[in-house]
Amino acid sequence: MGRWRNKALTEYLENEIQWIGKPNYASAFPLPSPGRVPPLPSRKKLSSPTIRSRFQRMIMEVQDSVCGALEALDGAGNFKEDAWTRPGGGGGISRVLQDGHVFEKAGVNVSVVYGVMPPEAYRAAKAAVTDQKPGPVLHPKNPFSPTLHFNYRYFETDAPNDAPGAPRQWWFGGGTDLTPSYIFEEDVKHFHSIQKGACDKFDPSFYPRFKKWCDNYFYIKHRDERRGLGGIFFDDLNDYDQEMLLLFATECANSVVPVYIPIVEKRKDTAFNERHKAWQQLRRGRYVEFNLVYDRGTTFGLKTGGRIESILVSLPLTARWEYDHKPEEGSEEWKLLDACRNPKEWV
């Protein structure tokens, strides 16, 4: 895995982290997970293990472990890496695997964004739009393998320069959600129960609350359906101990590999026909509709001139729209649609 983080990129991110010590806000949105963690050369240089730097390190480690697990599973495709900088401050590392053996398109990004906020925005910082991006999205080829999306982020403000004693603000956001084209109950239960387990370690109210939040967030209003079968979603979370929330975000992020990889492993070679593929492509069309019309990260990114390729890497490689397509009642396609219209309790 060492090849992921070459020297130049590491310096770049390190420098950003060092530099970030002063600015008015910093936000990071990416991906966490468990597994083999490469020894980061930056480890020794970070003198003060702030929440920010620990979160940053965590998501970089998760990027490594998720990409490693995906490559191992795919067997053919390799991630290509792009480092980019943001004119307003910050930058990121995008990794994209395209047209692999198992995955049609998998994008796994880490970014660190910082800059100066106007005082009004600082005062209402939670309402201020954070430069959020859609998180990593994994689109497999096989119609029986679900798409996965996840996104973990930490946001922090320093006091404005003209009011050095003003309180700092911070919060966590994140989530992991599953978008299958066909329902295998055991898969969906596996997915939700691991997430519930991660939540329950911290607060028994988390899973029911964040599961509902997820169902509400990934809602395609003009279709009256969710884009998939949910998972967990939370935002603006700061009414708990900060250390506890960092551990919670880490736990969720570390769950990405175990909630997802076993499902794809099981379904990646399932035989399918043209009908299954066309239905998967129609559901990918819904994915595009959600991301371009509703997703806050995408719509905000498009309007404010974010790095387009990083924002739109969440779109599937291919998608399809048929006029007035209606699955036959009782069919497998209809069952999926029904579950997207009427969210169920899976655990």
Added chain:
Amino acid sequence: MGRWRNKALTEYLENEIQWIGKPNYASAFPLPSPGRVPPLPSRKKLSSPTIRSRFQRMIMEVQDSVCGALEALDGAGNFKEDAWTRPGGGGGISRVLQDGHVFEKAGVNVSVVYGVMPPEAYRAAKAAVTDQKPGPVLHPKNPFSPTLHFNYRYFETDAPNDAPGAPRQWWFGGGTDLTPSYIFEEDVKHFHSIQKGACDKFDPSFYPRFKKWCDNYFYIKHRDERRGLGGIFFDDLNDYDQEMLLLFATECANSVVPVYIPIVEKRKDTAFNERHKAWQQLRRGRYVEFNLVYDRGTTFGLKTGGRIESILVSLPLTARWEYDHKPEEGSEEWKLLDACRNPKEWV
């Protein structure tokens, strides 16, 4: 062509037209064109040939002639027809040809919408959002055949009930634009010069003004490129004689067949390879991006609960997104992109 307008549908639209005599606003957006015009059974019933009823008749005739020309060209696919009503008042006829021999997806809609406006909206009627839909879109299969979009509409208000003497307001809007994946200069010149000819019959300022308006309207801001090679676009047009503008809209609408059909006829069987197809699919992805993110008709329709299938019929059957795709400088793909970034004068 007589089969297009079956008895039930005719009654339906007629009834709408009759009923429309009273309401506070009426807006119609569809497609006009020349050719063989079927004898509309409604012809005798319309006692007063108002601008509204003449426009309505014109767009229905254009729907017939465009669909007839497309079916004749396709040779295999047939249009399927759906009539629908709008809860707030009005309705329409959608015709969709899918997976034909020449066309991947062609949707040709006519709609009539009416209802009551709040007084503030009446007073600022041009600013009031009209229930506009994206117009007909024709997506051929062959990557060397361009996509065509067009949309002609007429909007009219009666005086509010509480102010019978208040002035009526009305305007015309419309346009026809071409979206190729590859540039054949003779095709683009053919397209633009017929449109210029149609404009020049009425006012020499029309073509330059509406050509520029079109380039500005179909702009994908986050890509800094237009979705295609333009055409003409106009809206809120009421500062000319009303009769003249009806004739102008009719002329433009009647140009749809001659500007487009000869191009597809010439290119529909051109040999192509996978690279050409993939590029066409990437350009279709841009089409989706424009329609879902920027197109006023689509975004308004999605937000206000319009008939989703009619609104999204404009989307291509299939589309594609590759991460960070950049055509090689000087290639045919690059030339198209360059023309989408730097609009040219074609005539």
